[in-house]
Amino acid sequence: MSEKLTIKEIAIKANTSKTTVSFYLNGKTDKMSNDTKKRIAKVIEETNYRPSMAARSLNSKGTRLLGVIIGDITNTFANQIVKGIDDLAREKRYQLIVGNSNYIYENEEKYVNRMLNMGVDGFIVQPSSHFHDLVERIKEEDKELVFIDSQVSMNKEKWVKTNNYEAVLEASESLIKLGYENFIMLSADPSVLSTRLERTTGFLDALKLANKTCTTKIVDENVASDEITTFITDELKLGSKTLIFVANCWLLPRVYVALKNYRNLIPETIGLLGFDNLEWTNFSSPTVSTIVQPAYEEGEQAAAILIDAIENLNEQVPNQILKCSVNWSESTQIK
Amino acid sequence: MSEKLTIKEIAIKANTSKTTVSFYLNGKTDKMSNDTKKRIAKVIEETNYRPSMAARSLNSKGTRLLGVIIGDITNTFANQIVKGIDDLAREKRYQLIVGNSNYIYENEEKYVNRMLNMGVDGFIVQPSSHFHDLVERIKEEDKELVFIDSQVSMNKEKWVKTNNYEAVLEASESLIKLGYENFIMLSADPSVLSTRLERTTGFLDALKLANKTCTTKIVDENVASDEITTFITDELKLGSKTLIFVANCWLLPRVYVALKNYRNLIPETIGLLGFDNLEWTNFSSPTVSTIVQPAYEEGEQAAAILIDAIENLNEQVPNQILKCSVNWSESTQIK
DNA sequence: ACTAAATAGTAAACCTGTTTGCTAATAACG
């Protein structure tokens, strides 16, 4: 079927030239008679003509594509971020290309290259700590970059994040006051993601201020549930009030399962504090207290900053720190 | 900085012609001396040259972009589908562009147009019932299309789905045998999505076979929780065993909350059967029985079929019906 | 040794829009 129509055919049908049609399509209609405009509009309408993006972006006018690289899109937090980005991007007529890095440098590199290939106008990245080298590559090609959630260098880049450190510090302090004596922290490798480091440091600093110590376990996503269960069981010094802080949302369910036989001790003897707005923590018994990040807003902000940079406006304030809130629930006593 | 290099410069540096470099880039190296190959490889390596996708796809060679249009990316089911598609696509060097339709025709249309603009090589779509008109538009442009989850016309299109009807029918029948007398069904509008219709029909057919009747409530995503709570409360004829079937994953938490004051009656007096693999149903108390679709596999299959069609291979069998399983849990008695 | 076939490589046309530089035609001005 589709003899795919080109701007040339439109021009012929509208009895004008390619140039004029092109101007029309790009809104440069100031030097154009109403009659011509109408003729072109009519033909475009009738033929349902849509210009080829490929040909357009050949002239390096930009592709209206944004590259989004995020650690794990299957978790709710990342999901909401992307939704926030997408909603704003769509409003501004940009389209997302999303990549899942699993926080692995090789994947980040692969996506950066691919997205540069495709001619994205800019990047929003939740970077692993190794992303550093890729920043240069992106800058070499004059593409804009906004970090989200985590960051690599505070210096020159644009970013949006949440106050992980302060939020954990404050929440921990208020829990310490409730009389917990024994502390356990579980986290994924803090050297991989700056937010992880902020969270673990926040917790440890709170303990330090209160002269408490803590047992820490660093795990990765492949950790066996058994291993966590064994660890938790070993570390629970029953009799002394224990607070368990789980720094990553995907880790929380595993810890929760490990606590299966101790649920009746929650929250009096065992306190549990997690991260992020997970649907199930509202339905579990007991429900779980979590520190909640404004993920959707984070995404919106990042998109606004990026698009602003791409279009050379200077309206958005870069580098925003958004505040977390705490969803106090049954797994911790309330002050 | 970046004097962006073109194939011409590479050719000059490698002391050869554009043509030869182009052939090299596309793997047409059969008629090429090893020496030439090495020279080109070296220059590309040194300069970190990457050809412009825009220029490439101008020659209508395809963009290696796949358009994915899905109802609601924030639910786990859709998420797993997209992950399945993405994993396979990445393996085959395709890139996804994902759009959220919210099951609304206008959004579907917008995304189809935009993705056609961008020159995607094909579509994977979870279509609303109104998608019909867009099928033609896609076919007019000779793009491939694979429906996933839902479908519009059984006739000519390719699709991958799960056996919603049979799964619901069987699960319901086995529950009816346990002695439930009173039946409640909640669903989103079945006329919008074919899977919804299959599920509701499956449930009603099971009841019909057993000579039972059912109270049905059709809601949309904006329904107030209060409304559901009131409905549930009104319909629960305590004393007679009641089975509640919730046909949509996003609806289940709202119903669950509505049952707050009746949880001790579960599962003896009240049975609850939901849909999809939701993390929280494993942590709630009681845990919830759900019919689980093999979402990730569905995505993989769809991607395999689509890519197969794009590349004109005929290796994949189109039109697969994957089997659901049931995650029997505490919200229903077990046979 | 001489033709036919295979090999290695290239110049030029092409894909579809955008942008530049120029030309008529009309309007404004003195």
Place this chain on the structure above:
DNA sequence: CGTTATTAGCAAACAGGTTTACTATTTAGT
């Protein structure tokens, strides 16, 4: 009325690759 300024519009060059059609050089075959 003649000259300049403005308006409306177009031909041609261009963007960065791919593909076609053709040439020159070897190799193979008899």
